[in-house]
Amino acid sequence: MPKTIHRDVSLTGKIDFTGIQLKAPMDYAAGALGVKVALQHTFNEMGALEALSTLARMNQKEGFDCAGCAWPDPEKPSKIAEYCENGAKALAEEATYEKVDEAFFKKYSVNEISQWSDFKIGKSGRLTTPMVLKEDSLHYEPITWEDAYALIAKELKNLTSPNEAIFYTSGRSSNEAAFLYGLFSRAFGTNNMPDCSNMCHESSGVALSETLGIGKGSVTLEDFDQAEVVIVMGQNPGTNHPRMLSALEKCKHNGGKIISINPLAEAGLIRFKNPQKLTGLVKGISVTDIHLQVKINQDVALLKLIMKKLAALDAKNKTVFDHEFIEAYSHGYASFLEGLSSYSNNELLEICGVPEEEVDKVVSLLAKKNRIIICWAMGLTQHKNGVDNIKECVNLLLLKGSLGKTGSGTCPVRGHSNVQGDRTVGIMHYVSPELNTSIKKVFGFTPPNDEGLDTVHAVEAMHNGKAKVFMALGGNFVSAVSDTKYTAEALQNCSLTVQISTKLNRSHLITGRKALILPTLGRSEKDSKNGSPRFLTVENSMGKVHRTKGMLTPKSNNLKSEPEIISEIAHAVLGKNHSVPWQDFGTDYDLIRDKISQTIKGFNNVTEKSEGSGFYLPNNVKELDFSKLPHGKAQFSTCAIADHKIEPDEFLLMTFRSHDQFNTTIYGLNDRYRGIYNERRVLFMNETDMVNRGFKKLDVVDLISNYDTIERRAAQFLLIPYNIPKGNLAAYFPETNMVIPHNHFARSSNTPISKSVVVRLEKKAYK
Numbered sequence: 001m002p003k004t005i006h007r008d009v010s011l012t013g014k015i016d017f018t019g020i021q022l023k024a025p026m027d028y029a030a031g032a033l034g035v036k037v038a039l040q041h042t043f044n045e046m047g048a049l050e051a052l053s054t055l056a057r058m059n060q061k062e063g064f065d066c067a068g069c070a071w072p073d074p075e076k077p078s079k080i081a082e083y084c085e086n087g088a089k090a091l092a093e094e095a096t097y098e099k100v101d102e103a104f105f106k107k108y109s110v111n112e113i114s115q116w117s118d119f120k121i122g123k124s125g126r127l128t129t130p131m132v133l134k135e136d137s138l139h140y141e142p143i144t145w146e147d148a149y150a151l152i153a154k155e156l157k158n159l160t161s162p163n164e165a166i167f168y169t170s171g172r173s174s175n176e177a178a179f180l181y182g183l184f185s186r187a188f189g190t191n192n193m194p195d196c197s198n199m200c201h202e203s204s205g206v207a208l209s210e211t212l213g214i215g216k217g218s219v220t221l222e223d224f225d226q227a228e229v230v231i232v233m234g235q236n237p238g239t240n241h242p243r244m245l246s247a248l249e250k251c252k253h254n255g256g257k258i259i260s261i262n263p264l265a266e267a268g269l270i271r272f273k274n275p276q277k278l279t280g281l282v283k284g285i286s287v288t289d290i291h292l293q294v295k296i297n298q299d300v301a302l303l304k305l306i307m308k309k310l311a312a313l314d315a316k317n318k319t320v321f322d323h324e325f326i327e328a329y330s331h332g333y334a335s336f337l338e339g340l341s342s343y344s345n346n347e348l349l350e351i352c353g354v355p356e357e358e359v360d361k362v363v364s365l366l367a368k369k370n371r372i373i374i375c376w377a378m379g380l381t382q383h384k385n386g387v388d389n390i391k392e393c394v395n396l397l398l399l400k401g402s403l404g405k406t407g408s409g410t411c412p413v414r415g416h417s418n419v420q421g422d423r424t425v426g427i428m429h430y431v432s433p434e435l436n437t438s439i440k441k442v443f444g445f446t447p448p449n450d451e452g453l454d455t456v457h458a459v460e461a462m463h464n465g466k467a468k469v470f471m472a473l474g475g476n477f478v479s480a481v482s483d484t485k486y487t488a489e490a491l492q493n494c495s496l497t498v499q500i501s502t503k504l505n506r507s508h509l510i511t512g513r514k515a516l517i518l519p520t521l522g523r524s525e526k527d528s529k530n531g532s533p534r535f536l537t538v539e540n541s542m543g544k545v546h547r548t549k550g551m552l553t554p555k556s557n558n559l560k561s562e563p564e565i566i567s568e569i570a571h572a573v574l575g576k577n578h579s580v581p582w583q584d585f586g587t588d589y590d591l592i593r594d595k596i597s598q599t600i601k602g603f604n605n606v607t608e609k610s611e612g613s614g615f616y617l618p619n620n621v622k623e624l625d626f627s628k629l630p631h632g633k634a635q636f637s638t639c640a641i642a643d644h645k646i647e648p649d650e651f652l653l654m655t656f657r658s659h660d661q662f663n664t665t666i667y668g669l670n671d672r673y674r675g676i677y678n679e680r681r682v683l684f685m686n687e688t689d690m691v692n693r694g695f696k697k698l699d700v701v702d703l704i705s706n707y708d709t710i711e712r713r714a715a716q717f718l719l720i721p722y723n724i725p726k727g728n729l730a731a732y733f734p735e736t737n738m739v740i741p742h743n744h745f746a747r748s749s750n751t752p753i754s755k756s757v758v759v760r761l762e763k764k765a766y767k
C-alpha cells in the first residue's frame with residue numbers, strides 16, 4: 001500500500017474479486033428489465049412512494065433536471081416518465097436515506113474507509129455536516145460552517161501567490177454556482193480552474209472552436225426527427241445517454257438511417273425496446289443499420305477512407321459533395337483533398353480494420369444524403385489525436401454541406417448534466433478577453449490575464465509543490481484523473497484540500513495535510529430560503545438553458561446550497577468591502593442571474609426566459625456565421641492518423657464505463673448489457689488474441705503500462721473473451737486509471753489518453 005507522510009490510505013481499496021457470473025451479452029437496451037432495475041434501485045434507497053412521486057417529476061417542466069446526463073428533454077415530455085434506468089439510479093444514489101455523519105467518522109478512520117471498495121464507500125450514504133480532517137489526524141471531526149470558511153480564508157491568504165490555489169469544478173453544478181465560483185477564483189486572482197471537461201469533451205471544444213467558431217454542438221433535439229443519417233461514433237448511448245435512443249427511434253421512424261462506429265457492438269446500438277411504449281417493451285426496433293467495427297483510435301483512418309471514396313464518386317458527377325456550400329462557407333477544401341490522397345485505400349483499410357464491403361455501404365448511403373448528424377462522446381475525445389478525430393468529423397459535414405440546416409450538424413454528446421453550462425458561465429482555465437471585459441464592467445475588478453492550469457497541469461503543479469490549496473466543487477478528483485498514484489501524491493502535497501460534495505468518495509480520504517468536507521444539497525432536494533423554495537438553471541447538451549427545482553426534503557438540516565457555500569467562502573476571503581456583494585448572492589439567486597445576464601452573452605433576462613422549456617443560447621453555426629474565423633469561413637483541416645508503436649506483446653486499452661456506474665460512483669457490480677454480473681475487475685479481450693497468447697477465460701492478469709520507462713500497474717483482472725478487434729482491450733475506469741500516464745494527453749486539448757493506453761499483460765497465479 002502506498003505510504004504517505006501522515007496517513008496510510010489505500011488508492012484503490014482492498015483488491016478482491018466479488019464472485020463473477022457470466023451470461024451472453026445482450027442485443028437490446030432498455031425494455032421491461034430496464035424499468036424493473038430502475039425501480040429496484042430507487043425503491044431500495046428511497047422507499048416506493050417517494051421514489052415513484054419523485055421520478056414522475058424528473059425532467060418535467062416544473063421539476064428537477066436529472067443529474068445523470070445532459071441529454072435534452074423533449075418539448076413535450078412523456079406523460080408516463082421522462083427518465084431512464086440510469087437516471088433513476090442517479091436519483092437513488094443522491095436520495096438515499098443512508099447517512100455519513102459524525103458518528104460514522106468517529107467510528108472509522110480515513111485509513112479504514114480507504115480499504116473499502118469505491119462501491120462500498122459510495123453506499124455509505126449522504127454527507128450530512130461539515131467535517132475537518134486536522135493535520136496528522138486519522139479521523140474527520142465536526143466543524144462549524146463559520147470555522148470552515150475561516151480555515152479556507154486563512155490558508156488562501158497565506159499563499160505567496162493566488163496561482164498557488166486550484167479551483168476544480170465537476171459538471172453537476174448549476175449555472176448560478178459555477179458563475180459565482182468562477183467569479184470568486186478570478187477575484188482571488190487566478191485562472192486555475194481545471195474542470196471535468198478537461199478530461200471529457202475538451203477535445204470537442206478545441207476542434208469545434210477552431211473549425212466552426214463555437215466549442216459546442218449545433219443540433220437541436222428536433223433535428224433528429226428530420227435527419228436522413230445519424231452517425232454515432234465512440235459513444236455508448238444505451239448506458240450513458242439512454243434517452244438518446246428515443247431520438248434515434250424517432251429518426252428511424254421518419255425514414256432515417258443510423259450508422260454506428262465503435263470497436264464494440266454496444267447493446268443500445270443494436271436494438272432498443274422503448275420502455276415508454278407498450279409495443280416497445282416487447283418487440284423494440286433495431287437501431288443500427290450499419291455498424292463499422294473500427295479498431296480503437298483508428299477513426300481518422302476510417303473517415304479518411306470514407307471521404308476518399310466519396311471524393312472519387314464526386315469527381316465523376318459533382319453531385320456527392322455540396323459544392324455551393326463548400327464555396328460559400330468553407331476554407332481549405334483544395335488542401336484537404338490533397339491531404340486525403342496521401343494514403344492509399346488499402347493502407348487505410350488495413351489501419352482501420354473495417355471490412356471494405358461495410359465501408360462501401362456507408363459510402364453509397366452518404367453519397368445520396370445531405371441531412372447528416374454526427375454524434376460522438378469519449379470514444380473520440382480521449383486519445384492523443386482526440387482533436388483531430390473531431391476535426392475529421394467536421395470535414396465530412398463540410399463536404400456534405402450538413403451544417404446550419406435542419407436535420408444536420410454536430411452533436412458532441414455531453415457527459416455531466418451541466419458541464420456545458422459551467423463552461424458557458426465562466427469555468428475555464430484560459431483567458432476569455434470578452435468575459436474579462438464584462439466582469440470588469442459589471443463588478444469593478446480586473447480579472448487575471450494569464451492562462452491558468454487545466455486538470456493535467458494542476459496535478460503537475462500540486463505534485464511539484466507549486467500549488468498548495470485545492471478546492472473542488474463536486475467530483476472525485478483523485479479517482480477521475482489519470483495516474484492515480486501520481487494524482488494522490490499531488491493532492492497529499494497540498495496544505496489544504498476542500499471538497500464541496502454530496503456523497504462520500506475517495507477524494508475525501510486521499511487529501512492534503514488538512515482537509516474539509518462541505519456537504520451540499522443535491523439536485524433533487526428542495527432549496528429554500530426563509531421558507532420560499534428557489535430554483536436554479538442548467539444548460540443541456542444542445543445549448544438550451546432551463547430551470548431545475550428540487551422537491552425532496554434535504555437529507556440533513558446542516559446542508560447548504562452550492563451558491564451559498566461559495567458566496568460565504570468568497571466573503572470570508574475577500575471581505576465585505578470587496579466590489580462584489582458576495583453574501584447577497586448566497587441569499588438571492590435572482591440577483592446572481594441578473595449579474596449573469598449582464599456578464600454572459602445570450603443570458604439576458606435569464607430568470608424569466610428560463611421558465612417552461614427554456615431558451616436556446618446563440619449559436620453561430622446555426623446561422624452559418626463564421627465571421628470570427630480566418631477568412632470568415634469554416635475551416636477544413638488535415639488530420640493525423642494515430643500512430644501507436646505497439647510491440648508484439650502489447651495491446652491498446654480503452655477504459656470505459658459499465659452499465660452500473662456514473663463515472664467514479666459505482667451503482668452496482670453488473671454490466672448487464674455486456675453479460676457481466678457481480679464483478680468489475682474484468683478485461684475484455686479478443687478470443688483469437690487469447691488463444692494466440694495462451695490465455696484462457698477467467699485467467700487473472702495484471703495490466704502494465706510503460707511510458708517514459710516508468711512502469712505503472714493495475715492489479716488483478718479476469719479475462720473475458722469478447723467481440724472486440726484484435727490487439728484491443730477494454731476495462732472499466734476508475735480501476736484502470738492506475739496505468740494511464742499523467743503526462744500523456746491529447747494534443748491541444750490536454751485530455752488524458754483514457755481510450756488508448758498501450759499496455760501489456762502479466763499472468764498471475766490466483767487461487
Ligand SMILES: Nc1nc2c(c(=O)[nH]1)N[C@H]1C(S)=C(S)[C@@H](COP(=O)(O)OP(=O)(O)OC[C@H]3O[C@@H](n4cnc5c(=O)[nH]c(N)nc54)[C@H](O)[C@@H]3O)O[C@H]1N2
Pocket residue numbers: 068069086200233234235236237239240241261262263264266294295296297298299377378379380414415416654655656657658659661662663755
Ligand atoms: N449511466 C451513466 N451515464 C453517464 C455516465 C456514466 O458514467 N454513467 N457518464 C457521463 C459522462 S461524464 C460522460 S463524458 C458520458 C460518457 O459517455 P460515453 O462516451 O458513451 O462513455 P464510455 O463508457 O467512456 O464509452 C465510450 C464508447 O466509445 C467506444 N470507443 C472507445 N474507443 C473508441 C475509439 O477509438 N473509436 C470509437 N469509434 N469508439 C471508441 C467504446 O466502445 C464505448 O462504446 O456519459 C455521461 N452519462
Ligand SMILES: Nc1nc2c(c(=O)[nH]1)N[C@H]1C(S)=C(S)[C@@H](COP(=O)(O)OP(=O)(O)OC[C@H]3O[C@@H](n4cnc5c(=O)[nH]c(N)nc54)[C@H](O)[C@@H]3O)O[C@H]1N2
Pocket residue numbers: 067170171172173196197199200201378382415416473474475476477479480481482500501502503504505520521522523562655656657662663664665733734736737740754
Ligand atoms: N480512465 C478514465 N478516466 C476518466 C474517464 C474515462 O472514460 N476513463 N472519463 C472522464 C470524464 S468524461 C469525466 S467527466 C471525469 C469525471 O470526473 P468527476 O466529475 O470529478 O467525477 P464524478 O465521479 O462524476 O464525481 C462524483 C462525485 O461528485 C459529487 N457530487 C455528485 N453530485 C453533486 C452535486 O450536485 N454537487 C456537488 N457539489 N457534488 C456532487 C459526489 O460527492 C460524487 O462522489 O472522469 C474522467 N476520468
Ligand SMILES: [Mo]
Pocket residue numbers: 196199200201414415416
Ligand atoms: Mo465526462
